[in-house]
Amino acid sequence: GAGVSQSPSNKVTEKGKDVELRCDPISGHTALYWYRQSLGQGLEFLIYFQGNSAPDKSGLPSDRFSAERTGGSVSTLTIQRTQQEDSAVYLCASSLRWNSYEQYFGPGTRLTVT
């Protein structure tokens, strides 16, 4: 594909359930980033991957959040035991290298926890 894709585009889940968000980066991009945007807030950095490894996980809001990347491509962000404050748009971005400043964003997944 030409750009970063994310699925699902919308997800409504009940409080306490687990959700899994998927990101397909641009082919050949070695770096992948997860952000979230809560209503009225700026973009909040969550985690980035260099290849399949995540050097810094300190941006994840709690231990209910985890992310993995396999094969240097697809990444999944998992939120366990979702809470209402997890409701946000989760954005994925990729870049050619980990220290490339230009990032290409996907359309996001809108998560609503009821």
Place this chain on the structure above:
Amino acid sequence: DQQVKQNSPSLSVQEGRISILNCDYTNSMFDYFLWYKKYPAEGPTFLISISSIKDKNEDGRFTVFLNKSAKHLSLHIVPSQPGDSAVYFCAASAEGQNFVFGPGTRLSVLP
């Protein structure tokens, strides 16, 4: 503790006039700054960037100015067009890691 601030949540400008979007930061370790534009229901798209070794970068109608001593940068759009109406995010990075975004400024260009 907001490291990147965009104090104007919204801005309205007449078509053809100059739009000036402002951004302030607190972390002196930031060495690269970017502006992203975001339309509703789309991800942000990269617009223009500037390294801390420069004070100005120009790309067509878009110019970014950096004042390191004031920890301030601004994005100028001249002339403004209705298609420029979007939310603009300022972002900063230290050594290409952990990008920090501001809350965004919604620009409305009025025809």
